Amino acid sequence: MADITEALAELAALEDPKMRAANEKRGDDHGINLSRMRALAKRIKTDQLLAQQLWATHETSAQLLALLICRPKDFTADELDAMLRETQVPKVNDWFVNYVAKKTPLAEELRVRWFDDADPTVAAAAWSLTTVRVMKEPDGLDLSHLLDLIERDMRDAPQRPQWAMNETLANIGIFHPEHRARALAIGEQLQVLADYPTAPGCTSPYAPSWIGEIVRRREG
Template identity: 75%
Template sequence: MSDMTLAAAVAELDALEDPKMRAANEKRGDDHGMNLSRLRAVAKKIKTDQPLARELWATGDTAPRLLALLICRPRDFSADELDAMLRDTRPPKVNDWFVNYVAKKSPLAEEMRVRWFGDPDPTVDAAAWALTSVRVVKDPEGLDLDHLLDLIEARMKDAAPRPQWAMNETLAQIGIHHPRLRPRALAIGERLQVLADYPTAPGCTSPFAPTWITEMVRRAEAVA
């Protein structure tokens, strides 16, 4: 645990504030003006500090919460704490970091996946699908992949943006890692056309599931 106080940590964050960066971030829905590489440098200096992380999170502000997610200890949060935190992660970057740096690393990840699956709050449902994608890749035993494809086929087209994106990832991962279901995953993606027109930078792979699946399988076969 570090010896940094909440006041000192917030002062360091305030020093990182850049009006131009804030303007760019706000276009993406993130209400902070920090260069994230510089934020990570602050976190690296603090290292892991669960009490400070809790204090930073309790401020309710985006910049302190991002720092909290970098210095916290995921295993120290209870199921109810994880649930409450997720439901309060409205800014996109806070949501993204919470899911990837805390929920996915928690020993309660599977418990939370089940608890959150199908929640009426799109942010919560999206987190369940994100955790499902991890299981599809790393631990598919016990998952009903056919049923997941049924749900994706029925719900993804009209889903809110966050769960739609997360379902699309699950669709792609099923197609990439489970050859038996690849034809169906490709067919669902082609039929629904979700993210087919998503702008993709040169050299990057499109998130459109059929393109994503085909490219990842091609790469795997090239090195086999």
């Protein structure tokens, strides 16, 4: 097991002012190259106690390292709920949802618990977990009802849940041909992310374009 003091010293040694300036433009208040962060996590290996200590510092770089070395199945639902509500920094939120919330055996319990939460960060996590169900375990999901909710709420939703709902919309259209026409129609009607700048060779996040491109690749 690594020592919390040693781990924080190693993180401090990785701090780069130029990297911090670049990250802060995206709302991420740390200055560490993420490849170097991952290399440090690989050296430490899984360490749940250290992860909890790092998380408790409330420092972005320490919390990112915590998410890389923690054991998702060792957290209780209440611990995960409290952690999610702290993830205002974009990269911390992204890593928490993808590396912890999606990996815990409590994912479905948390998806249901978080679905109607008034906190946009929490609601967004619920939609991200819903997307996993849409793609991998759709049995028991009412896809028509999800489309109803997206049609009603996505246009005016805050940014995080809007992105997550849009991801659910696109993946319903991609993975469930019987709902594809309606998913495309909702995307065209709402025009969410229609003007999002997309680099050449990348898939647009605008749902009709996203659905069309991935379906073409899968079926072409």
